[in-house]
Amino acid sequence: MDYRIKCLPSGVLIFTITRVDTRNAVNFRVMEGLQEAIEQASSADVRALVITGEGGQAFCSGGDLSVFHALRTEEEAYGMLSKMGEILYRLAVLPKPTIALINGTAVGGGCEIASACDFRVAKIGAxxxxxxxxxxITTGWGGGTLLFERIGTAHSLKLLSEASVYRAEQLDHIGFINQVVDEADEAAAESFLEKELSVSSGVLSAYKQIQIRKWEATGLHDRMMQEVRQCAILWAKEDHHRAVDGFLNKK
Structure with missing residues (x-):
């Protein structure tokens, strides 16, 4: 199994990517697992959804290039990208608090998953x-669009355009990281949510719906899908395939 889903007594549902050997990269099974977790989180018994990775090294290293590099054409790429884009849209509009519990490296699609969550709690040094x-290529799961919804335009454009890696502490002051902790574990997630968990779930859902209504009015889904299509176009170009070949050969 490439993922694990469990619910804590507090009502916090934890989805964990368990592909440590690939630095918790996303494959189609992980996509299906995340979809399953989102469906479970819709239950009245679940008060919040937390997404994290197994081990202490990686939250998620993005899409598994050893699998997805086989997708060569625009339409092949669009099939995979749009599948995950739809899942991240559903995650973003889930009427429950959601947290990316970043226990280690989060790059590429890992940051897109984090952008789909309401909050991001990261281990110091991640x-x-x-x-x-x-x-x-560009962000391809709708994460770029979501990033612009989470933090200021200038900061978003800088993070996307530079394609650089930062420490969690560097992203704290711009609001992408909401809290830096010594250990990004279940206890840290429950601590971050302590006050929310004491409030009626109906109240939390009602507040989240305010955000969701704004996103529906501004066409968030369509904007994410336009981003997905643009990535698919770039994915099919030789520049991308050459860059991935170089990356995989370095590994």
Whole structure:
């Protein structure tokens, strides 16, 4: 199994990517697991959803290039990218608090998953970066669009355009990281949510709906899908395939 789902007595549902050997990279099974977790989180018994990675090294290293590099054409890429884009849209509009519990490196698609969550709690020293540009593509799961919804325009554009890696502490002051902790574990997630967990779940859902209504009015879903399509176009170009070949050969 490439993922684990469990619910804590507090009502916090934890989704964990368990592909430590790939630095918790996303494959199609992980996508299906995340979709399952989102469906479970819709239950009245669940008060919040937390997403994290197994071990202490990586939250998520993005899409598994050893699998997805086989996708060569625009339409092949769009099939995979749009599948994950739809999942991240559902995560973003889930009417429950959501947290990316960043226990280690989060790069590429890992940062897109984090952007889909309401909050990001990161282990001190964790490295994060929207590095897609170094592979001659853009964010492709809708994470760029979501990033612009989370933090200021100038900061978002800088993070995306530079394709650089930062420490969690560097992203704290711009609001991308909401809290830096010594250990990004279940206890840290429950501590971060302590006050929310004492409030009626109906109240939390009602507040989240305010954000969701804004996103529906501004066409968030369509904007994310436009981002997905643009990435698919770039994915099919030789520049991208050459960059991925170089990356995989270095490994």
């Amino acid at each position: 490295k994060l970066g929207f590095i897609q540009g170094s592979l001659a």
